[in-house]
Amino acid sequence: MGQIRNVLDLMRRGENLRFEDVMILDQSVFLGVADIHDRHRDMRLDVDNMSYEELLALEERIGNVSTGLSEEAILNRLKRQKYSSTPGAQSEAEPCCICQEEYNDGENLGTLECGHNFHADCIKQWLCKNLCPICKTTGLTK
Structure with missing residues (x-):
């Protein structure tokens, strides 16, 4: 002692x-x-030991926080282009990493600020996170 x-x-x-x-x-x-010195002890949540029902109730109390972009912001900021395959090209373009489908001639592509391309509809849905699915950088600046 x-x-x-x-x-x-x-x-x-x-x-x-x-x-x-x-x-x-x-x-x-x-x-x-x-x-003894933890003044906020009663305010801390022990989510590791909460039941499923308690977690659902907590989700209802907290609500949903969106870090993504609004539909209007996506439409205004997303660069768009039509996909066109070039005949005789040595390397094929990678498929859209979101839906895993190949690009077809005339399809609308959306390009993020990092330069990665996706189907325009696929990337619009993904931008609720506002991150590039490939390099994890900010998709479109606000």
């Missing part, structure tokens, strides 16, 4: 502790001291 008191005195004085000093503190004593 005397060693623990010495370590606590060092802590109160703001002196640096050695590894051995920290190891002297029993974990339960150390955590017990930390809990």
Whole structure:
């Protein structure tokens, strides 16, 4: 007990502790001291131990927060072009990574600011997250 008191005195004085000093503190004593100073303890949620029903109730209370873009913003900012395959091209274009379908001539493509292309309808749905599905950068600036 005397060693623990010495370590606590060092802590109160703001002196640096050695590894051995920290190891002297029993974990339960150390955590017990930390809990005393946690003024927001009653406000913390233990979501790891909540039931499914409690999590659903929490979702209802919190609501839905959207970080994506509105339909209007997507329509105004998304660069569009028609897909055109070039005859005799050595390498085929990669399929749309969202729907995994190949691009067909005349289809509308949407291009994000990072330069990646997708079917325009596919990327409009994805932009509710406003991230590029390939490189995870911001899809369109607000």
